[in-house]
Amino acid sequence: MNDNKKQLRIALRNCGFINPEIIDDYISRDGYMALGKCLTEHTPEETIKEIKDSGLRGRGGGGFPTGLKWEITRKSESDQKYVVCNADEGDPGAFMDRSILEGDPHSVIEAMAICGYCIGADKGLVYIRAEYPLAIERLQIALSQAREYGLLGENIFRSGFNFDIEIRFGAGAFVCGEETALIHSMEGLRGEPTFKPPFPSVSGYLGKPTNVNNVETFANIPAILNKGAAWFSSIGTEKSKGTKVFALAGKINNVGLIEVPMGTTLREVIYEIGGGIRDGKKFKSVQTGGPSGGCLTTDFLDTPIDYDNLIDAGSMMGSGGMIVMDEDDCMVAIAKFYLEFTLEESCGKCSPCRIGNKRLHEILDKITSGRGEFQDIERLQLLSQVIKDTSLCGLGQTSPNPVLSTIANFEDEYLAHVNEGKCPAGQCKALLKYEIIEDLCTGCTLCFRNCPVGAISGERRQPHYIDQSLCIKCGVCYEKCKFNAITLS
Amino acid sequence: MDSIQSLIKDLADQHGRNRESLLPVIQGLVKREKYLSEYSMVEIAREMDIPAAEVFGTATFYSFLETKPAGKYIIRVCKTITCSMKGKNQLLFAIQDMLKINVGETTPDKRFTLLETNCLGWCHKAPAILINDEVYTEVTPEKIREILTGYMKENI
Ligand SMILES: Cc1cc2nc3c(=O)[nH]c(=O)nc-3n(C[C@H](O)[C@H](O)[C@H](O)COP(=O)(O)O)c2cc1C
Ligand code: SF4
Ligand code: SF4
Ligand code: FES
Numbered sequence: 001m002n003d004n005k006k007q008l009r010i011a012l013r014n015c016g017f018i019n020p021e022i023i024d025d026y027i028s029r030d031g032y033m034a035l036g037k038c039l040t041e042h043t044p045e046e047t048i049k050e051i052k053d054s055g056l057r058g059r060g061g062g063g064f065p066t067g068l069k070w071e072i073t074r075k076s077e078s079d080q081k082y083v084v085c086n087a088d089e090g091d092p093g094a095f096m097d098r099s100i101l102e103g104d105p106h107s108v109i110e111a112m113a114i115c116g117y118c119i120g121a122d123k124g125l126v127y128i129r130a131e132y133p134l135a136i137e138r139l140q141i142a143l144s145q146a147r148e149y150g151l152l153g154e155n156i157f158r159s160g161f162n163f164d165i166e167i168r169f170g171a172g173a174f175v176c177g178e179e180t181a182l183i184h185s186m187e188g189l190r191g192e193p194t195f196k197p198p199f200p201s202v203s204g205y206l207g208k209p210t211n212v213n214n215v216e217t218f219a220n221i222p223a224i225l226n227k228g229a230a231w232f233s234s235i236g237t238e239k240s241k242g243t244k245v246f247a248l249a250g251k252i253n254n255v256g257l258i259e260v261p262m263g264t265t266l267r268e269v270i271y272e273i274g275g276g277i278r279d280g281k282k283f284k285s286v287q288t289g290g291p292s293g294g295c296l297t298t299d300f301l302d303t304p305i306d307y308d309n310l311i312d313a314g315s316m317m318g319s320g321g322m323i324v325m326d327e328d329d330c331m332v333a334i335a336k337f338y339l340e341f342t343l344e345e346s347c348g349k350c351s352p353c354r355i356g357n358k359r360l361h362e363i364l365d366k367i368t369s370g371r372g373e374f375q376d377i378e379r380l381q382l383l384s385q386v387i388k389d390t391s392l393c394g395l396g397q398t399s400p401n402p403v404l405s406t407i408a409n410f411e412d413e414y415l416a417h418v419n420e421g422k423c424p425a426g427q428c429k430a431l432l433k434y435e436i437i438e439d440l441c442t443g444c445t446l447c448f449r450n451c452p453v454g455a456i457s458g459e460r461r462q463p464h465y466i467d468q469s470l471c472i473k474c475g476v477c478y479e480k481c482k483f484n485a486i487t488l489s
Numbered sequence: 490m491d492s493i494q495s496l497i498k499d500l501a502d503q504h505g506r507n508r509e510s511l512l513p514v515i516q517g518l519v520k521r522e523k524y525l526s527e528y529s530m531v532e533i534a535r536e537m538d539i540p541a542a543e544v545f546g547t548a549t550f551y552s553f554l555e556t557k558p559a560g561k562y563i564i565r566v567c568k569t570i571t572c573s574m575k576g577k578n579q580l581l582f583a584i585q586d587m588l589k590i591n592v593g594e595t596t597p598d599k600r601f602t603l604l605e606t607n608c609l610g611w612c613h614k615a616p617a618i619l620i621n622d623e624v625y626t627e628v629t630p631e632k633i634r635e636i637l638t639g640y641m642k643e644n645i
Contacts, residue, residue, distance in 0.1 A: 090607065090608065169516055171516065171554050190550040249613045287570075
């Protein structure tokens with residue numbers, strides 16, 4: 001991705017600039033300096049204060065103040081504590097954490113050791129999803145090099161501090177990104193969330209105080225300690241400090257990772273950094289926050305992006321995936337898509353999420369297949385509210401967001417589906433109709449020969465005809481016809 | 490002791506026999522055997538002194554722990570939003586057409602299993618697929634034919 005004046009690399013400071021398989025590369029760019037300084041010159045309290053002053057908030061989605069979390073875990077009395085790195089990144093459209101682990105694994109290792117020193121833990125665990133084989137390999141190499149250099153293990157920097165890190169692998173369950181589920185998965189149980197409190201900081205892995213942070217959160221730590229809290233907190237907005245990495249995907253010219261100061265507007269991200277919409281199409285919406293987030297419209301293009309503004313706009317920061325949609329995308333179908341994801345990934349423990357989302361999906365399916373009625377929109381809204389209010393974990397509590405935000409911002413599209421039986425974007429197949437324009441049809445029989453279900457009939461050199469009851473709307477005839485005689489309505 | 494039993498014993502020696510070692514042991518077994526048979530589950534339960542029902546309950550929670558026989562190469566096609574917007578269906582058709590199997594099935598020669606999965610974190614290079622531990626991105630129907638032909642040439 002093009003580097004652009006608008007971008008500022010903190011979490012991605014080394015990605016692409018060092019060979020991630022060579023520890024000396026990392027060290028030559030001030031790597032492990034922050035750890036050395038903490039261990040030899042600063043008390044844990046001083047270090048925690050620095051993180052608190054920096055204003056860093058968790059990048060895993062929730063935005064909880066990182067320094068405060070460390071302080072709570074430090075104050076939880078126990079003979080054993082753990083540092084956990086959440087690398088289970090599963091939000092559709094998100095690949096920040098993968099890129100950091102692949103491009104700069106030592107920054108995460110260094111930060112976990114600093115965290116261990118601060119909270120009083122000598123053991124770290126990285127929970128990484130199995131879908132990331134290269135990140136796993138790079139992390140393994142980095143861990144063994146750090147051990148070789150004495151940066152992990154016993155008596156690090158001759159300070160008497162011991163710390164080592166173990167890798168645990170996910171096995172294809174999105175809900176394991178939720179911290180209590182992640183901990184249960186590491187305990188060898190089904191990855192089902194449990195009620196909070198107690199928070200992991202008080203009772204986590206094996207019942208011991210456990211500090212869980214996201215990959216990108218950790219990657220910020222060494223930079224903050226090297227350059228100071230004042231520097232970090234000078235970047236960003238009032239309540240969201242520093243930068244955020246976003247993963248741009250979808251109908252945008254420049255796809256890939258970007259890192260921008262908090263408070264950058266969507267317009268800057270999409271048009272200046274992202275290079276605008278592909279094929280000169282019109283921007284319709286950008287989805288942030290994955291299945292927990294919502295769709296933002298042109299109305300929000302000039303809103304500064306930070307945790308609070310996105311929530312006010314009916315979406316959320318989430319982990320930083322941004323999927324850009326253009327005029328060809330049907331927002332009802334998009335909402336249905338996210339619901340499909342949630343349905344599959346719901347752990348099934350509580351009924352609002354397990355059954356409620358199923359019902360939401362059924363209603364959306366009804367609407368996209370042309371059987372929707374006006375009252376369905378209200379049903380969706382009502383049921384969504386119940387699911388949000390009564391689900392156990394963050395997955396269920398946020399799963400209706402894509403539905404609610406598309407209704408709020410694109411009600412006209414819902415209305416077109418239920419009232420007129422039309423899909424304005426031309427995406428919902430059941431609402432489409434392929435027809436042959438008699439005047440243009442030469443009777444060449446090409447469509448007749450290509451239709452997979454024999455829905456087309458007609459004599460050679462006579463206008464052909466499509467039997468709507470047989471047509472499966474595959475679009476083959478539309479593509480094959482050389483005379484533009486087939487229309488889509 | 491048969492080969493499964495000794496594999497399980499080795500894995501338990503390596504990872505431990507506590508409950509928190511259960512997933513690493515199962516994952517080690519699936520890596521070698523491609524799937525977890527009922528027999529393997531019972532043997533893991535015996536070796537680690539965990540009720541077999543618990544082993545089953547835990548394993549079946551995770552989509553990457555196959556409990557049905559699987560082929561040597563497991564193809565996982567991303568079906569999530571960006572890949573769907575960028576031609577995942579055509580890709581899937583090409584694979585089905587070439588291997589003559591549907592999603593969830595294994596070729597009769599036990600070489601390929603075809604599955605769908607959720608976002609692989611390569612959305613900017615969609616569509617993406619995973620074949621065992623190898624990621625392929627921006628896969629077109631032409632490209633997948635080449636890739637699969639490559640795998641077919643490898644010895645079983
Ligand atoms: C359904 C669900 C999925 C989540 N997935 C992730 C994830 O993939 N990565 C992550 O870091 N946090 C994820 N979280 C948030 C974690 O529960 C937790 O808040 C986070 O790891 C804390 O780290 P942070 O304070 O550094 O953000 C998820 C939460 C929910 C409810
Ligand atoms: S809200 Fe959904 S994912 Fe969360 S515990 Fe309930 S069923 Fe499981
Ligand atoms: S859209 Fe497909 S099924 Fe329908 S008439 Fe054309 S070729 Fe036949
Ligand atoms: S949607 Fe397919 S890799 Fe992300």
